[in-house]
Amino acid sequence: MRRTAEHSPLSGEAPSPAPDWAGALVAALVGAAGGVLGATLAGGSPGAFAAAGGLFGLSGAAGLRGRTENAGAGLVWGLGGGFLLWVVLVSAGAAHLSGVSSLAMIGDVRAHVPQLFACVLCVGAPVGITLGIRGGMGPRAAPFHAGRALVAGGASGFAAALIFSRWMYEGDFYPLIAGLGNSGSHATSVLLHFAMACLIGCTFGVLFQSDVRNLGSSMGWGVAYAVFWWLLGPMTVFAAALGHRPDWSASHAAELFGPWVGYVFYGLILGVVYSGVNAVWTRLFVDSDPLNRKREGPGLHALQSLGWGCAAGLAGGLVALPLMIQTGVITKLAGLEGATPLAAGVLLHLVASTAIGASYGVLFRGESTDVVSCSLWGSVLGLIAWYAGPLTLLPLVRTGECDWRPEAAAALLPLLVSHLLFGIVTANVFSAFERSRLERVRRIREPSPEQTVQATRTRPTAPLCLFVLGMGVLLPILLG
């Protein structure tokens, strides 16, 4: 029996290890090289980009203090850090923040979209992976099960790709291989689509096995990884495979906005399926071991979380209601033009809020114990609900078709505000319920070894949320 009780699962992090100067140097070199490559592909001064990349590598190594324990965690740190690096670079000149009109500002930032991709792909990701591999050489690395990662990841990737089967057959729409051009026959496209899905799924399992905890956070990981693949695949590698120079311009990104939403949904499902398979595996072969049994079974926790999630979702729905009414979507929700569309819409909104809250309870339980992290997860929930609700399900129900154009997404931006508010309130109310329970049972809480290992590790929640929220919010604004 493995008992890793070195830290309380509720308290946070381990003591800081000693500085890793060699790792910092390697990260700086990788960052500088990535900067040069990024400047070459996106345009810009190689010297300045190399300096920014080198500084990014150094500050990343210093700021992370060796806490990245594997390549997957490092990649997520790198994606979030790369996004922030771009924000800093694009805002570096005071002219970008003052003295110009907002319209001019949007145009200017659109012109810098290639640098965003360069920061994320050429600087952030390689530096993060380098730091992750370096950190994984330390003694605190979590156990890794390659078979489980590949089987669960591959199966999840395949299952997630099935969501597009209707569009593949009816509309010849293959979001995962968008940008590859006409690959020939229908069968070849399907084969490539599923091969791509399995590749993403397998690597997802390998990279994130030790970071994926619950269904909800796994969704976040899935979305972040899928967005990374959208940048890497359709925006970059596919073009290179066809012998073209990658086109990272905003206009090209706008052309691939439909596949972007497709990738987001693929990532969501990949994360959920992978985490589900992983959870079943853990439940059957780890938690079921009498040596690991807890006083309260997992079923009780799930039911409790369901109830708390309903209450939290209702609270979130009530708080977000005024904004929803303000945007006028409430009446569209009901889909009625009768005498009482508002009342019906409010009722439907509250029912949907309660249901989403219940799903939050089941998906995100045990994820966050402080206001900052649960506000972050709540924001991610709000963003996901925005993509899934107004952007996808609402038009699907009303017209029978999804509208994944950037213009449509931009037009729905006002709803994003109420969804973010809903997510934050729901997450914090749920967390309050959870904390009260943890307070009551803190003296007897005995997580299973697997959970203890996972809970005591530092997970890159903040960079993940920054990357997902940043890309999820910024792209509809810039490309719409």
Add this chain to the structure above:
Amino acid sequence: MSITPLARRILCGAISGALSSYPLAAAHALASGGVVAGIIMGAGFGAALGPTKRTPAGSVLAGSALGLPAWALVTCAGSSAISGHAPELGAEAMRMQLPALLGWILYGSLLGLVAPGLNGLAARFMGGHHDAAPAASASPKRIVIVGGGFAGMSTAEGLEDLLPDDGSVSITLVSDQNALLFTPMLAEVAGGSLEPGHISAPLRTALRRTEFVRGCAAGVDLGRRILTVAPARGGPGSAREIGFDHLVLAVGSVSNYFGAANIQKHAFDFKTLLDAIRIRNHVIEMFERADREADPEVRRSLVTFVVAGGGFAGVELAGALNDFSRGILADYPRVPEAEVRTVLVHSRDRILPELSESLGRYALDRMAARGVEFRLNTRLLDAEEGKVTLSKGEIRTQTLAWTAGSGPSPWLNSFGLETDKRGAVVVDSTMAVTGRDGIWALGDCAALKDGKSGNPCPPTAQFALREGRALARNISRSLRGLPPEPFHFDSLGALCVVGHQTACAEITVPFTGGRQVRFSGLLAWMMWRGIYVSKLPGLERKIRVLVNWTFELFFPRDIVQTIDLRSNGSS
């Protein structure tokens, strides 16, 4: 300089917010007051940081990520509202706020960098780095509860909720059973509807910070304030002494045979889970023997089941046994249905004296229609092997279950407390034992009178639960030097199952001055199940019972014998 950790974090957050607010001000994230917004958000961020430590990179990125929803909520939705206008939530208006979005992300990253650093510096120079641990009292107050029934359990739960968990108070519960028995469903166990374990909640699981001691309370030294606990059921081991400042007596009641030794020897008790299990197994054993018995007279005596007592317990047991015995007949084809009898003997002219006369009559009619025989105005005089003697005749039977009398545990008379004629400890309306400081009694073992009406409180689970909660409040008040409060509770009503999907209910309507509504039949039965399953301790138990009840709709009751009756002294 003394400052609480929370105040320090808020202060540092506010200062950090001010220092980080340049991007907000430059980006015109708010029409005016970017610095003010920065300070307010910084204070909130500082408060939210809590004791969780993050790496510098984690903190920077967390702040940056929070900048995105802050942009949406503060700039897009909030600023107009603050300035008195309706929020501008148009898509184009939001796109025009792109500079503010970048401003918020930069502000968040700076805040995430500065706030933890400033907080760390402040903690170093101003002290109070950690939230102060509550100071534990040098000599904690010791509260010892004797009895793990409804009264004892609810007292412990109430104390856990009310008293601080800082080591200043210790709570100990002593019981000879390691589980709380949900007695209202005991008849369903005897009748084979429910699995025995499903109506019991383990005390160790249900109680979070109460020390549980399994054992029998053997003696109390009121002078030294010591409780002696002997091993449960005379098992091996030595006695243990437990000191107390407050002693709660909640030992419940035991069957009272009024000195009839023969009846006591031959009858089954119906108080504990083991009693219910024994009865069920005994009934199955009788059918097994009857199935191979050729003599009709002997066979008839084997499948005749006598229940003494027409109160709630007796009626529910008789109804359950009648349903069980007739339900398993299909498995015993050599036992004629006409020979199966369930007889209820009651000394009064009507059953269920706790309910109204009409409901009592209804129950009798319904049970008689289902095959239960009644001997009213009849007393049970004696019992011997194969026969019970009544004041009006006799019945040949191998099975007698006793529910006709119960009284407080005789153990209470052993250490000099004043008791009433039933043997219950005399207490005042606050449940304090008269003249004994720090000694309390409640539940079936206490002669408690309602603080408002002056009426005796009945020995039911409904009252025991409320008494436990009230006593926990009184002990808590006592520890704080406040006077205890008298107990008052108006009964919510009563429910009794009389057979398959049939029950009687008398429910007090709230706010009507005690007016009661009567139900019977299927509605009352559904109400009985709904109310009692909701009262069953623990979600897991509720689910198990619901599953049992659902299975019962589709599958016959189990006739597997689970204990060896030759070794446990059955009649």
